[in-house]
Amino acid sequence: MESTLKRTWTEIDLDALIRNYEKLRNKTGAGVKFLGVVKADAYGHGAIMVAKALEEAGTDYLAVSSIDEAMELRLNGIKMPVLILGHTPREQVERLIEYDITQAVTCKAKAVEYSEEAQRLGKTLRIHIKVDTGMSRLGYLCDGDYFNTGIDGISEAVNMPGLDAEGIFTHFAVSDEPGEECQKYTEHQFSLFKSVIENVEQKTGKRFKLRHCANTGAVARYPETYLDMVRPGLLLYGYGEFASELGLEPVMTLKTNISTIKIYPAGTAISYGGIYKTTHTTRVGVLPYGYADGFFRALSNKCTLMTSMGPAKQIGKICMDMCMIDISDMPEVVVGSEIEIFGKNNPIEDLASIAGTIPYELTCAVSKRVPRDYIKNGEIICKELMLRM
Ligand SMILES: *Cc1c(COP(=O)(O)O)cnc(C)c1O
Numbered sequence: 001m002e003s004t005l006k007r008t009w010t011e012i013d014l015d016a017l018i019r020n021y022e023k024l025r026n027k028t029g030a031g032v033k034f035l036g037v038v039k040a041d042a043y044g045h046g047a048i049m050v051a052k053a054l055e056e057a058g059t060d061y062l063a064v065s066s067i068d069e070a071m072e073l074r075l076n077g078i079k080m081p082v083l084i085l086g087h088t089p090r091e092q093v094e095r096l097i098e099y100d101i102t103q104a105v106t107c108k109a110k111a112v113e114y115s116e117e118a119q120r121l122g123k124t125l126r127i128h129i130k131v132d133t134g135m136s137r138l139g140y141l142c143d144g145d146y147f148n149t150g151i152d153g154i155s156e157a158v159n160m161p162g163l164d165a166e167g168i169f170t171h172f173a174v175s176d177e178p179g180e181e182c183q184k185y186t187e188h189q190f191s192l193f194k195s196v197i198e199n200v201e202q203k204t205g206k207r208f209k210l211r212h213c214a215n216t217g218a219v220a221r222y223p224e225t226y227l228d229m230v231r232p233g234l235l236l237y238g239y240g241e242f243a244s245e246l247g248l249e250p251v252m253t254l255k256t257n258i259s260t261i262k263i264y265p266a267g268t269a270i271s272y273g274g275i276y277k278t279t280h281t282t283r284v285g286v287l288p289y290g291y292a293d294g295f296f297r298a299l300s301n302k303c304t305l306m307t308s309m310g311p312a313k314q315i316g317k318i319c320m321d322m323c324m325i326d327i328s329d330m331p332e333v334v335v336g337s338e339i340e341i342f343g344k345n346n347p348i349e350d351l352a353s354i355a356g357t358i359p360y361e362l363t364c365a366v367s368k369r370v371p372r373d374y375i376k377n378g379e380i381i382c383k384e385l386m387l388r389m
Pocket of ligand 1: 037085215216231234
């Protein structure tokens with residue numbers, strides 16, 4: 001479905017995405033495969049279009065968090081390898097195999113379930129073993145006292161009938177954080193990971209084809225962790241300090257426009273709760289952009305949005321569908337003028353920092369009411385409306 005309305009929309013620059021991908025590929029080198037993380041609807045950028053662009057550009061693998069996300073890709077024509085990072089219930093193993101989807105195996109109980117199901121079907125499920133080296137989330141626990149039981153459990157899974165352990169991976173907890181302590185922690189996670197692989201390969205006599213661990217922080221800062229494949233998300237989309245250091249570009253621009261302009265005398269309370277009172281005659285722009293579009297209400301009265309004449313202060317409580325900005329002394333800003341919420345002229349990192357969060361959360365928060373204009377070769381190729389029609 002095409003969007004016709006110019007209310008609030010995102011521009012997804014697929015050219016920038018591919019330039020980012022190519023720069024990262026240059027950095028990681030020819031011998032290293034590349035997995036693009038497209039979970040959470042490609043961090044809010046649109047998983048189908050992002051996956052298509054990455055597939056066309058020669059990315060080796062994609063990762064998502066659930067079977068629903070994987071099926072979305074398959075049912076929309078994505079043929080390349082897809083890894084599910086999260087859990088899939090055993091009833092879905094048949095679909096995993098039918099649709100040629102790779103599943104992460106995170107503990108013995110899952111390995112047993114998947115192996116039983118695959119055998120029952122007389123088929124093989126391709127898996128990547130997940131190792132918990134210090135993220136303390138999913139994966140075979142292998143640190144400290146758990147080393148031997150970890151090795152045993154993983155080796156058992158590698159040898160289970162019905163499972164093809166193509167890969168093994170771990171996830172870094174603080175590879176993107178500064179300081180010596182975080183560096184030590186990351187180095188410990190990495191050396192533990194290597195040692196787990198070595199021990200399992202020795203014990204089973206099998207070799208993992210794809211050993212991977214480098215997320216955004218590690219791709220930027222720890223080249224020794226690239227192994228067979230890197231696995232970044234955020235860097236591809238061009239946000240954060242590492243992206244700017246590497247010369248990557250933001251892929252998403254979020255825009256709105258002015259629907260109404262009002263002029264209020266000094267002392268006028270603006271919006272719910274009257275938390276903002278004008279101190280002078282104020283020209284107020286009403287924007288069709290509110291918390292139901294993904295604007296955090298906690299940002300009320302705290303941030304600026306970008307006009308053609310510079311930043312305008314957001315004033316008063318952010319409403320569900322609207323918010324107000326102060327455009328006094330901005331005569332060029334008129335009804336219909338475009339306002340950039342974040343993007344190439346208004347860094348998302350600034351808004352994220354005021355909101356006390358990270359860019360990931362802001363791009364993921366853009367709601368389905370906001371259509372996406374995809375740009376390829378400098379032209380809008382599709383205006384995607386996410387509402388069900
Ligand atoms: C989300 C995720 C990534 C990507 O993380 P970034 O910080 O965006 O690079 C990589 N691996 C796993 C297991 C993840 O869950």
